[in-house]
Amino acid sequence: IIPVAELHTKEKRLNPFPVYNLLRRLSPVRYDESRSTWDVFRYEDVHRILKDPAAFSSVRMLSDKDRETILTMDPPRHSQMRALVNKAFTPKIISGMDSHIRSITMDLLDAVADKGAMDLVHDLAVPLPVIVIAELLGVPPKDRDLFKEWSDILVKGPEENTDEAFYQVMAEKGQAIEQLNDYFARIVDERRVQPRDDLISLLLSAEIEGEKLTDKEILGFSTLLLAAGNETTTNLITNAVRLLTEKPELQQRLRNDPELTASFIEEVLRFYPPIQAIGRVATADVEIGGKQVKKGDQVISWVASANRDETKFDDPETFLIDRKPNAHLSFGFGIHFCLGAPLARLESQIALRAMIERMGDIRLAPNAALEPIQSPFVFGVKQYPVEF
Ligand code: HEM
Numbered sequence: 001i002i003p004v005a006e007l008h009t010k011e012k013r014l015n016p017f018p019v020y021n022l023l024r025r026l027s028p029v030r031y032d033e034s035r036s037t038w039d040v041f042r043y044e045d046v047h048r049i050l051k052d053p054a055a056f057s058s059v060r061m062l063s064d065k066d067r068e069t070i071l072t073m074d075p076p077r078h079s080q081m082r083a084l085v086n087k088a089f090t091p092k093i094i095s096g097m098d099s100h101i102r103s104i105t106m107d108l109l110d111a112v113a114d115k116g117a118m119d120l121v122h123d124l125a126v127p128l129p130v131i132v133i134a135e136l137l138g139v140p141p142k143d144r145d146l147f148k149e150w151s152d153i154l155v156k157g158p159e160e161n162t163d164e165a166f167y168q169v170m171a172e173k174g175q176a177i178e179q180l181n182d183y184f185a186r187i188v189d190e191r192r193v194q195p196r197d198d199l200i201s202l203l204l205s206a207e208i209e210g211e212k213l214t215d216k217e218i219l220g221f222s223t224l225l226l227a228a229g230n231e232t233t234t235n236l237i238t239n240a241v242r243l244l245t246e247k248p249e250l251q252q253r254l255r256n257d258p259e260l261t262a263s264f265i266e267e268v269l270r271f272y273p274p275i276q277a278i279g280r281v282a283t284a285d286v287e288i289g290g291k292q293v294k295k296g297d298q299v300i301s302w303v304a305s306a307n308r309d310e311t312k313f314d315d316p317e318t319f320l321i322d323r324k325p326n327a328h329l330s331f332g333f334g335i336h337f338c339l340g341a342p343l344a345r346l347e348s349q350i351a352l353r354a355m356i357e358r359m360g361d362i363r364l365a366p367n368a369a370l371e372p373i374q375s376p377f378v379f380g381v382k383q384y385p386v387e388f
Helices: 010-014 017-026 043-050 077-089 091-095 098-110 120-125 127-137 141-154 163-193 199-205 215-246 249-256 258-271 341-359
Strands: 029-032 037-040 117-119 277-282 286-288 291-293 298-302 385-387
Touching: 029 291, 037 043, 043 277, 043 286, 043 298, 077 091, 077 199, 077 215, 091 341, 098 120, 098 127, 098 341, 117 120, 120 127, 120 215, 120 341, 127 141, 127 199, 127 215, 127 341, 141 163, 141 215, 163 199, 163 215, 199 215, 215 249, 215 258, 215 341, 249 258, 249 341, 258 341
Parallel strands: 037 298
Antiparallel strands: 029 037, 117 385, 277 298, 286 291
16 A cells, blocks of 8 residues: 555654545545556545455455455455454453553653653554563563564555655565564474463464465464554554644543543544555445446555545534444455454553553644655554653
C-alpha cells in the first residue's frame, strides 16, 4: 500500500483526515495510474469490499507462497487456519490476562512516574504490547528490542516515491523476515522437543483435517502476530493519549467516569485509526461506485476515510467519547476481522486508565516536534513526549 499522492507532506501525514474528506467528496472511487491501484473512500463501498472475499481476494499479487499467513489467504484455507488460531484468542483467554497486563503497565509507569515527564511511545506504548505478545508466543521478553526493530521494518514504506527507495525498503524487509524466521525456527525446534504452555507449542500440536501445520505456517503466523499486533497497538495507545492532550477536557471526563474508557478507545479507533487502509485484489471484473474495476486490479479501502463518512456517522468530525453506535472499520470487517481486537482493546483500555489514574493532568511537552511514522498505512507518531 502506497499513500495517496495528496499526503506528501509531513503535516498532512500528521493529519490526513481533511485530505480523505476531500477525496471522498471529489473522487470516492478513483484509479491512480502512478500507483496502479484503485482507492476507495466511502463507507458503503469499503464495507461492501471487505464483506465479499469471493469478489475481493486477500491473496497478494506479489505474494510468496512460502510466506502465506491468514492475513493473505482466502477460504477455504483461511477458514481452517482461522478456526485454529481463534482458540488461542477467545474472549475468555484474553480477559483472563487482565490483571497481568495491568501489572506490566504499572511496572512500566513506576519507572517514570516520579519524573513528571515521559515519552509515551518509548516508555509505555511500545513495550506493553511487545511484552504481552512475547509472553503469548513464549519467547523471552528480554529479546523485545529485537522484536521492535523487526516489526518497525515490516510496516515500513519507502521514504520517497522512487524505485530506488522502494527496492531499498524491500531489501530491508527481506532481511528482517529472514532474521525473524531464523529466530522463530530455533524456538519452534525447542518447543517440539519440550512443549510449554504457549502459543507456539499449541500450534505445533494442532491439526487441520488430521494434518499438522508445516513449520513455515507456524513461522508465518508467529511473524504475523509480531507485525500485526505490535505496531498497531502501540499506535492505538499513543493516538489515544494524543487525543487526551488535544482535547484535555476528556481527561476530567474519564477521571470522573472510568466506565467511559471502553467507548473512548472505540472512538479513538474511529477518529485516529492505527491502520488507515486495507488492500484487496478483484477476482473478476466488478463495478464499484459506478467505476469499472478489472479482474486482477488492486483495490485499497481507506478505512480512515470511511470512518468519517457523514452518510454513516452523525457529526463525524466531532470526537464523541460515548458515541453509539460506532461501527468503525478500524479492525476491518468480515472474515479477516482483526484476530487481536479483544487483546488490543484490553491493553489500550488498561494503559489509558492507568495514565489517567496516575499521571494527573497530561500535556504534550512544549516544543515537541512530532514526526509521522514512516509507513504508508500506519497512522501514528515516532515519539510523543508528555508532561504530567
Ligand atoms: C487483522 C487492525 C491489533 C492480529 C487485522 C485487520 C485490521 C487489523 C484492519 C484486517 C486486515 C484485512 O482485512 O486484510 C488492527 C489494529 C490493532 C490490531 C488497528 C490495534 C489497535 C492486533 C493484535 C493482534 C492482531 C494485538 C495479535 C495479537 C491480527 C491478525 C489478523 C489481523 C492475526 C489477520 C486476521 C485474518 O486474516 O483472519 N488487524 N489489529 N491484531 N490482526 Fe489486527
